[in-house]
Amino acid sequence: MVGRSLREIVWARLRRDRVALICFAILVVMYLLAIVGPYLLNALGYDPYTFDRAAISNSGGQPVLPNGGIEFPKHPLGVEWGTGRDIMAQLLSGLRISLIVSTSATILTVLIGTVVGIVAGYAGGWTDQILGRLMDLVLAFPFLLIVLALSGVMTDRLTAMGVPEGNTSRVLYLILVMSLFGWPYLARIVRGQVLSLREREFVEAAVAMGAGTPRILFGEMLPNLWAPILVYTTLTLPSYIGLEAALSFLGVGVLPPDTTFGAMLANSVSYFQVVPLYLFIPGGMLVLLVVSFNLLGDSLRDALDPKAIH
Amino acid sequence: MTDAGKEVLEVSNLRTYFPVRSRGVLPRTIGQVKAVDGVDLAVGPGETLGLVGESGSGKTTVARSVLMLVRPTSGSVKIEGQEITRLSQRDLAPVRRKAAMIFQDPYNALNPRHTVGGIISAPFKIQKIEPEGGVKRAVQTLMERVGLNPEHYNRYPNEFSGGQRQRIGIARAVALRPKLIVCDEPVSALDVSIQAQILNLLRDLQHEFGISYLFVAHDLAVVRQISHRVAVMYLGHMMETASRKVLYSQPLHPYTHSLLSAVPIPDPARQRERNRILLEGDLPSPINPPSGCVFRTRCFQAQERCAVEIPPLVEVAPGHKVACHFPIATVPKSVVTEHQAHELAPVEGVPVPPAGPDRVVPA
Numbered sequence: 170m171v172g173r174s175l176r177e178i179v180w181a182r183l184r185r186d187r188v189a190l191i192c193f194a195i196l197v198v199m200y201l202l203a204i205v206g207p208y209l210l211n212a213l214g215y216d217p218y219t220f221d222r223a224a225i226s227n228s229g230g231q232p233v234l235p236n237g238g239i240e241f242p243k244h245p246l247g248v249e250w251g252t253g254r255d256i257m258a259q260l261l262s263g264l265r266i267s268l269i270v271s272t273s274a275t276i277l278t279v280l281i282g283t284v285v286g287i288v289a290g291y292a293g294g295w296t297d298q299i300l301g302r303l304m305d306l307v308l309a310f311p312f313l314l315i316v317l318a319l320s321g322v323m324t325d326r327l328t329a330m331g332v333p334e335g336n337t338s339r340v341l342y343l344i345l346v347m348s349l350f351g352w353p354y355l356a357r358i359v360r361g362q363v364l365s366l367r368e369r370e371f372v373e374a375a376v377a378m379g380a381g382t383p384r385i386l387f388g389e390m391l392p393n394l395w396a397p398i399l400v401y402t403t404l405t406l407p408s409y410i411g412l413e414a415a416l417s418f419l420g421v422g423v424l425p426p427d428t429t430f431g432a433m434l435a436n437s438v439s440y441f442q443v444v445p446l447y448l449f450i451p452g453g454m455l456v457l458l459v460v461s462f463n464l465l466g467d468s469l470r471d472a473l474d475p476k477a478i479h
Numbered sequence: 480m481t482d483a484g485k486e487v488l489e490v491s492n493l494r495t496y497f498p499v500r501s502r503g504v505l506p507r508t509i510g511q512v513k514a515v516d517g518v519d520l521a522v523g524p525g526e527t528l529g530l531v532g533e534s535g536s537g538k539t540t541v542a543r544s545v546l547m548l549v550r551p552t553s554g555s556v557k558i559e560g561q562e563i564t565r566l567s568q569r570d571l572a573p574v575r576r577k578a579a580m581i582f583q584d585p586y587n588a589l590n591p592r593h594t595v596g597g598i599i600s601a602p603f604k605i606q607k608i609e610p611e612g613g614v615k616r617a618v619q620t621l622m623e624r625v626g627l628n629p630e631h632y633n634r635y636p637n638e639f640s641g642g643q644r645q646r647i648g649i650a651r652a653v654a655l656r657p658k659l660i661v662c663d664e665p666v667s668a669l670d671v672s673i674q675a676q677i678l679n680l681l682r683d684l685q686h687e688f689g690i691s692y693l694f695v696a697h698d699l700a701v702v703r704q705i706s707h708r709v710a711v712m713y714l715g716h717m718m719e720t721a722s723r724k725v726l727y728s729q730p731l732h733p734y735t736h737s738l739l740s741a742v743p744i745p746d747p748a749r750q751r752e753r754n755r756i757l758l759e760g761d762l763p764s765p766i767n768p769p770s771g772c773v774f775r776t777r778c779f780q781a782q783e784r785c786a787v788e789i790p791p792l793v794e795v796a797p798g799h800k801v802a803c804h805f806p807i808a809t810v811p812k813s814v815v816t817e818h819q820a821h822e823l824a825p826v827e828g829v830p831v832p833p834a835g836p837d838r839v840v841p842a
């Protein structure tokens with residue numbers, strides 16, 4: 170018998186799962202691209218903000234060269250209609266914003282959901298009732314409507330609170346609304362788990378040793394909650410990437426000159442007939458990202474399946 | 480035995496009721512489960528008190544109440560003379576160094592996500608005690624002492640058998656050298672062969688560290704192996720307490736008689752010969768216990784008086800108390816006369832000597 174922690178068991182299983190490994194590799198590359206990509210491109214002379222008037226026609230603004238102005242090595246993925254900005258550079262800076270928004274929002278969501286879920290499940294009684302009603306309330310809100318309606322007001326409010334104005338405030342707004350509306354799903358899952366965990370004798374054993382509530386919640390319960398939290402995290406991330414794209418598409422996200430997948434997709438609609446690549450490049454990235462996360466999440470869920478572990 | 484102040488654990492008139500709530504949006508309390516209803520007991524230094532009774536008689540609730548894992552409704556619990564029922568969780572912390580617990584289910588009592596090392600070092604960490612030579616050294620010494628391989632420090636509970644897990648639980652309980660350990664059916668989830676090993680370990684640790692045990696079990700054979708004195712409980716009430724020898728040879732309470740007659744005797748001839756007193760019916764509900772003596776509904780001795788008058792727990796001989804209007808004084812086929820039996824009972828204030836060679840160890 171080999172001493173095996175949860176991590177070791179899961180790792181051993183994932184290692185045998187080729188799909189999971191490929192997805193994991195893709196995601197690692199994506200994050201690396203998002204982190205160092207823009208600097209790298211900058212060093213190589215690509216820049217998402219620089220207009221290239223030579224690449225577009227003077228009259229209509231359409232790219233001079235076919236397929237959206239693909240030109241090696243100057244514009245490997247073409248240029249933007251009307252400005253001539255480099256699509257590859259835009260794609261990478263969009264990837265960065267997309268991952269910043271979705272990753273931060275996921276972390277916040279998971280934090281809030283876990284803490285509220287643990288507290289509600291362990292405290293029970295009135296605390297549980299109140300938190301439960303709060304979850305119902307949040308889930309009952311017409312999310313999209315509110316996000317769109319409050320966008321301007323809340324972004325200004327954030328700026329007034331000292332957040333740098335412009336896209337920093339807009340990105341922060343996105344992160345906040347996504348987490349504030351997203352946490353109840355995880356909180357419910359965690360609460361249910363805690364309800365059954367607190368009946369286990371090891372919790373009573375901790376009390377009998379003199380453990381305080383923080384130790385019981387975070388020392389005894391939390392280690393038993395990693396599996397659902399991890400699975401939920403990997404499934405929330407792609408949904409937030411899609412949500413960010415959708416919100417950008419609707420105009421809530423970042424404004425030019427910055428861009429994200431959603432904004433690029435929104436732009437592409439006008440030129441799709443002429444340059445389908447405008448749609449397929451950011452769309453393909455988005456699909457690759459979301460599918461990789463989802464497949465990895467599914468594999469992780471299988472690997473963490475408690476029925477198979479015990 | 481009643482020499483106040485010398486007892487490690489002294490419980491008097493303990494009552495623990497659980498509210499019964501109606502279901503619905505606005506739950507109301509509609510009744511009470513009288514799980515423990517006026518229990519007295521005491522455990523002296525280095526002594527083991529066995530607490531027996533059918534399942535549902537309130538033994539676990541006594542065990543949990545003694546350590547304030549559930550707050551008693553009323554009554555007093557003293558550990559080394561200190562009244563603890565009204566202490567806050569924070570003020571209980573130092574008490575928890577002196578009194579530990581071993582649980583019934585070795586699969587549930589250990590956190591599956593903690594390593595053995597983490598589990599056994601928890602008492603040191605929680606109580607912020609730094610043993611000489613460090614926590615890890617202390618834990619490995621403990622592991623060795625309870626019969627575990629100290630190299631398995633980093634393993635997880637699911638890699639161990641039930642008996643080994645119970646050893647982990649025991650190591651955790653003795654880590655801080657407590658004066659008292661409350662054991663709630665520590666061997667009933669284990670195979671008989673392993674039961675004997677665990678009981679021996681508990682007994683050795685008791686001699687080595689001078690621990691007192693409140694040892695809960697429903698199995699009279701197990702209690703007999705480890706206890707110096709035995710208390711019999713039924714539906715939240717104490718029926719009879721006596722030294723081990725007296726209780727098994729000279730029981731007075733009809734309930735004790737029926738419990739003893741349910742224990743199989745290894746010798747088939749004697750098994751056939753003796754009269755088995757079968758308990759009829761089920762345990763009554765502790766929400767609505769019978770009037771008078773709670774045992775009367777199933778008692779073959781019951782008379783009218785039993786329904787109206789609660790029998791007090793009275794000392795009929797030194798160290799032998801019984802709560803019954805019509806105790807059964809005659810014991811069929813006993814090798815020990817009543818007179819002799821009471822001579823064997825411990826004298827007040829003097830700790831009961833450890834059980835001798837007459838101890839029953841299952842084959």
Ligand SMILES: Nc1ncnc2c1ncn2[C@@H]1O[C@H](COP(=O)(O)OP(=O)(O)O)[C@@H](O)[C@H]1O
Nearest residue numbers: 497512514533534535536537538539540541765
């Ligand atoms: N937390 C609780 N809430 C309500 N009723 C309880 C609770 N714990 C125990 N009881 C009830 O108290 C009675 C005694 O239970 P218990 O102490 O577990 O007995 P034993 O350990 O002797 O089997 C039972 O009727 C049981 O249903």
Ligand SMILES: [Mg+2]
Nearest residue numbers: 538539540664
């Ligand atoms: Mg029990």
